Amino acid sequence: MKDKNHNKQFGKLGEEIAEKHLLKKGYKVLRKNYVFGKLEIDLICEHQNEIIIVEVKTRTSDMMAYPEQAVGKSKQKNMRLAAENFLEENQITLPVRFDIIAVVKGEKFEIEHIEDAFYPFDAL
Numbered sequence: 001m002k003d004k005n006h007n008k009q010f011g012k013l014g015e016e017i018a019e020k021h022l023l024k025k026g027y028k029v030l031r032k033n034y035v036f037g038k039l040e041i042d043l044i045c046e047h048q049n050e051i052i053i054v055e056v057k058t059r060t061s062d063m064m065a066y067p068e069q070a071v072g073k074s075k076q077k078n079m080r081l082a083a084e085n086f087l088e089e090n091q092i093t094l095p096v097r098f099d100i101i102a103v104v105k106g107e108k109f110e111i112e113h114i115e116d117a118f119y120p121f122d123a124l
Helices: 002-024 073-089
Strands: 028-036 039-046 051-060 096-105 109-114
Touching: 002 028, 002 039, 002 051, 002 096, 002 109, 028 073, 039 073, 051 073, 073 096
Parallel strands: 051 096
Antiparallel strands: 028 039, 039 051, 096 109
16 A cells, blocks of 8 residues: 555656656646546646647656656557547647656656657557
8 A cells, every 4th residue: 555655656746847847848737637537647738839748657767667668559549538628628729749758766857858759649
């Protein structure tokens, strides 16, 4: 039980670090932890007249897989479905981009922002 709670807190810390990173780059955060049914989007931002759907992956440096590898076709499809709902709900017609921010904790936190990380329409 402690591990699950620790992992959740660690993930939230990664999301906070990612949000600060985006704000420094001039992004406007529209929504954090947007939920649609059982689906969730970590961050929804606007930047240069584009909606950015962001999945944050937080890992320690000793974990084997790269954080961005944890966003498989199923997760991509779910993010697309949730994003479509958010856009419709808020009557937003701007172009959409899907990014991944990898937050890796080593001696310090390292951030890798992968823009246009995937095209969820390929996940159908």
